[in-house]
Amino acid sequence: MTERVTLLTLAKDLGISRATVSNAYNRPDQLSAATRARVLARAEELGFAGPDPRGAGLRRGRTGAVGVLLDQGLSYAFSDPTAVLDLDGLATELQQDGLGLLLHSGTRSRTDAAVIASAAVDAWVLRALPQDEPAVVAVRAQQRPLVVIDQPRLESVPLVGVDDTRGTQIAVRHLLDLGHRRLGVLAVPLRPDGFQGMVDAKREGFATYDVMRIRLAAVRETMAEAGVAPERVCVVECAANDVDTGALGSYELLELDDRPTAILAMSDQLAIGALRAAAEMGVSVPGDLSVVGFDDAPAASTSFPPLTTVAQPLGERGRIAGALVRAALGGEDIVEPDLLPVSLVVRESTGAPPS
Amino acid sequence: MTERVTLLTLAKDLGISRATVSNAYNRPDQLSAATRARVLARAEELGFAGPDPRGAGLRRGRTGAVGVLLDQGLSYAFSDPTAVLDLDGLATELQQDGLGLLLHSGTRSRTDAAVIASAAVDAWVLRALPQDEPAVVAVRAQQRPLVVIDQPRLESVPLVGVDDTRGTQIAVRHLLDLGHRRLGVLAVPLRPDGFQGMVDAKREGFATYDVMRIRLAAVRETMAEAGVAPERVCVVECAANDVDTGALGSYELLELDDRPTAILAMSDQLAIGALRAAAEMGVSVPGDLSVVGFDDAPAASTSFPPLTTVAQPLGERGRIAGALVRAALGGEDIVEPDLLPVSLVVRESTGAPPS
DNA sequence: TTGAAAGCGGTACCAC
DNA sequence: GTGGTACCGCTTTCAA
Numbered sequence: 176m177t178e179r180v181t182l183l184t185l186a187k188d189l190g191i192s193r194a195t196v197s198n199a200y201n202r203p204d205q206l207s208a209a210t211r212a213r214v215l216a217r218a219e220e221l222g223f224a225g226p227d228p229r230g231a232g233l234r235r236g237r238t239g240a241v242g243v244l245l246d247q248g249l250s251y252a253f254s255d256p257t258a259v260l261d262l263d264g265l266a267t268e269l270q271q272d273g274l275g276l277l278l279h280s281g282t283r284s285r286t287d288a289a290v291i292a293s294a295a296v297d298a299w300v301l302r303a304l305p306q307d308e309p310a311v312v313a314v315r316a317q318q319r320p321l322v323v324i325d326q327p328r329l330e331s332v333p334l335v336g337v338d339d340t341r342g343t344q345i346a347v348r349h350l351l352d353l354g355h356r357r358l359g360v361l362a363v364p365l366r367p368d369g370f371q372g373m374v375d376a377k378r379e380g381f382a383t384y385d386v387m388r389i390r391l392a393a394v395r396e397t398m399a400e401a402g403v404a405p406e407r408v409c410v411v412e413c414a415a416n417d418v419d420t421g422a423l424g425s426y427e428l429l430e431l432d433d434r435p436t437a438i439l440a441m442s443d444q445l446a447i448g449a450l451r452a453a454a455e456m457g458v459s460v461p462g463d464l465s466v467v468g469f470d471d472a473p474a475a476s477t478s479f480p481p482l483t484t485v486a487q488p489l490g491e492r493g494r495i496a497g498a499l500v501r502a503a504l505g506g507e508d509i510v511e512p513d514l515l516p517v518s519l520v521v522r523e524s525t526g527a528p529p530s
Numbered sequence: 531m532t533e534r535v536t537l538l539t540l541a542k543d544l545g546i547s548r549a550t551v552s553n554a555y556n557r558p559d560q561l562s563a564a565t566r567a568r569v570l571a572r573a574e575e576l577g578f579a580g581p582d583p584r585g586a587g588l589r590r591g592r593t594g595a596v597g598v599l600l601d602q603g604l605s606y607a608f609s610d611p612t613a614v615l616d617l618d619g620l621a622t623e624l625q626q627d628g629l630g631l632l633l634h635s636g637t638r639s640r641t642d643a644a645v646i647a648s649a650a651v652d653a654w655v656l657r658a659l660p661q662d663e664p665a666v667v668a669v670r671a672q673q674r675p676l677v678v679i680d681q682p683r684l685e686s687v688p689l690v691g692v693d694d695t696r697g698t699q700i701a702v703r704h705l706l707d708l709g710h711r712r713l714g715v716l717a718v719p720l721r722p723d724g725f726q727g728m729v730d731a732k733r734e735g736f737a738t739y740d741v742m743r744i745r746l747a748a749v750r751e752t753m754a755e756a757g758v759a760p761e762r763v764c765v766v767e768c769a770a771n772d773v774d775t776g777a778l779g780s781y782e783l784l785e786l787d788d789r790p791t792a793i794l795a796m797s798d799q800l801a802i803g804a805l806r807a808a809a810e811m812g813v814s815v816p817g818d819l820s821v822v823g824f825d826d827a828p829a830a831s832t833s834f835p836p837l838t839t840v841a842q843p844l845g846e847r848g849r850i851a852g853a854l855v856r857a858a859l860g861g862e863d864i865v866e867p868d869l870l871p872v873s874l875v876v877r878e879s880t881g882a883p884p885s
Numbered sequence: 886t887t888g889a890a891a892g893c894g895g896t897a898c899c900a901c
Numbered sequence: 902g903t904g905g906t907a908c909c910g911c912t913t914t915c916a917a
Contacts, residue, residue: 181894192904197896206902224671228650229588230894233909238584239648240595240632249621249631253614266604266633273645276604276633277595278621290628293594295583295650316579536910547888552912562886585910588893888917893910901904 180223189217200225232295240277241269241500242296244310246303247367249280255416256472257442260489261302261324268497272504281310283367288313298500300324305367305383320503322496326385333511335496337487339386342517343393346467346485349519350437351401355465355528359428359435360394360410361421361445362387371414372427379410390441409435413445421448429456429464436464436528443468443475446482450524461526471520481522488515535578544572555581587650595632596624596855597651599665601658602722604635610771611827612797615844616657616679623852627859636665638722643668653855655679660722660738675858677851681740688866690851692842694741697872698748701822701840704874705792706756710820710883714783714790715749715765716776716800717742726769727782734765745796764790768800776803777810784811784819791819791883798823798830801837805879816881826875836877843870
């Protein structure tokens with residue numbers, strides 16, 4: 176069994192000091208080319224792969240990794256196209272500084288707080304988490320640069336996100352303008368508890384996903400401004416953000432006695448589920464039912480019919496978050512960026528209500 | 531400006547030793563509940579978030595992160611559904627031990643070898659890389675547990691992959707059985723150099739993506755066994771593995787004077803590109819042209835027409851790789867697993883050649 | 886139950 | 902250009 180080779184091993188072997196060996200790797204200008212060549216050659220022979228990152232990390236206080244905390248288990252995140260786009264933008268940006276992404280996910284258990292606490296990263300990025308996620312507490316405790324994408328909205332933590340109130344408004348107004356006065360809302364989870372079904376005011380107010388609370392309030396308000404009675408708006412919460420669950424939730428809305436003429440889905444995935452449910456029930460879109468999505472994910476333009484949706488700049492969110500992290504790591508003070516713009520992309524899933 | 535709080539700070543403050551404070555976090559049974567409570571309480575007051583992972587990592591020789599090296603920039607990987615599925619399986623498995631995924635990508639530059647060398651991880655997983663990727667050398671040099679998914683096929687490194695020869699055979703035989711004797715092959719990159727177009731024998735032999743070399747050889751062999759002349763097989767390499775590029779490559783095949791009656795695509799993405807190109811050229815599938823994909827990614831079943839494809843267990847590959855890593859980290863000797871099975875999923879994109 | 890002390894592997898300042 | 906030498910912050914025997 177061969178001993179572990181370290182800087183010291185090499186230094187002794189060559190009869191020079193540890194410092195010089197270290198310099199051979201990190202500061203080539205600090206020693207003669209000849210010495211450096213000798214060191215590198217001998218290192219090769221001994222199978223020394225260069226300074227151990229752990230030691231260097233400790234000494235430098237840097238590890239070259241940015242922690243990313245995602246919601247609900249990584250597999251869930253990977254299956255969400257909006258998450259993938261955010262990660263993509265983030266990775267692209269961080270790669271410029273050679274930073275890797277250390278992916279972890281919150282699962283609301285005590286244990287992952289411990290896992291998070293023991294993750295050696297230089298900064299954290301939180302994405303789309305509920306405000307009461309225990310892992311978030313662990314992240315904040317680490318006192319490292321921190322950026323949030325989407326949610327939770329935390330006091331004095333820079334947020335990269337869109338103006339969800341406005342995004343919701345333009346979607347609702349679009350439907351109002353078309354003449355709709357009876358609206359079904361398909362919500363992504365308000366709390367991570369697996370609840371599926373009609374939402375009452377109490378649950379709406381206690382949503383731990385900040386964005387959903389904000390958007391639902393905006394729906395209510397915009398409808399009220401148009402003089403629509405509150406009971407004309409019906410919210411169904413989906414337990415998961417995927418097409419199947421969206422279809423499930425849609426059935427509940429479409430089977431209502433007083434069926435909505437329009438559905439506003441809080442994600443494109445749910446909206447596509449609504450399209451499917453409608454098709455299966457023989458409800459034509461947009462003839463009998465209008466459907467609006469949220470996100471403008473790639474699938475929104477290839478669905479049938481193509482989806483009218485609220486576009487938010489997904490990859491861009493990740494990119495901006497990455498830029499903030501880089502700035503913070505570069506010692507700059509980071510300022511909270513403006514909320515990103517949203518816009519309505521009108522395609523073919525919306526129209527006037529049936530007469 | 532407040533000083534950095536460490537175990538020692540806390541120990542001095544409380545008039546106890548560092549060891550005891552450390553134990554308060556890591557070995558609660560090694561000290562009285564009372565002392566522990568005191569420690570934790572005071573830590574809270576001082577804003578101490580627990581032992582610094584860097585120090586612990588150095589001391590323990592473990593960081594709780596598994597490095598994952600992906601091809602071509604992370605954004606590329608995230609846009610590849612098969613990569614996402616593999617990552618998903620991997621994450622699911624590793625999560626059980628609280629291990630995070632540290633994502634990095636090879637980009638064939640000298641610099642990322644340095645980045646890799648300085649990544650503090652407990653083990654590495656390589657996925658779908660060319661055999662000459664410099665970052666791979668850096669990974670191997672680290673002398674940590676290492677598992678490869680798909681490729682490169684490295685001497686004495688456990689591989690999680692499928693029998694690509696057999697997968698190719700069943701696809702080609704399916705087409706032969708249907709009566710096809712003129713075949714177009716749509717290949718994913720043979721080398722990461724951005725080449726797009728018809729491939730000659732030389733390039734085929736020098737493919738640095740092992741899997742592609744293996745599969746193309748299998749195509750040749752299977753066709754030859756059926757008595758088909760070599761020039762009846764025409765290979766077009768696509769510069770990237772996505773739908774658009776697949777369509778582009780397909781045009782080249784479909785505009786041939788002696789147009790193939792069947793296309794075997796080396797990924798479902800390329801195959802879907804072929805479907806699109808055919809549709810745009812007014813070539814009916816499977817009437818005028820049969821198309822076979824590879825992977826059985828989710829999109830294969832929702833394309834139009836649904837794709838006949840060679841199924842490989844994507845998420846499962848990641849899961850197995852994760853299990854091997856866990857075993858290795860647990861001190862077990864890991865043995866190379868058997869190649870995973872492939873099977874042909876016949877859907878509606880293949881049929882007899884036109885008469 | 887608690888503490889002392891020896892590393893873990895490196896880095897970077899400073900003197901020679 | 903090279904070497905000496907304090908740390909970086911923690912874990913873990915081992916002895917008290």
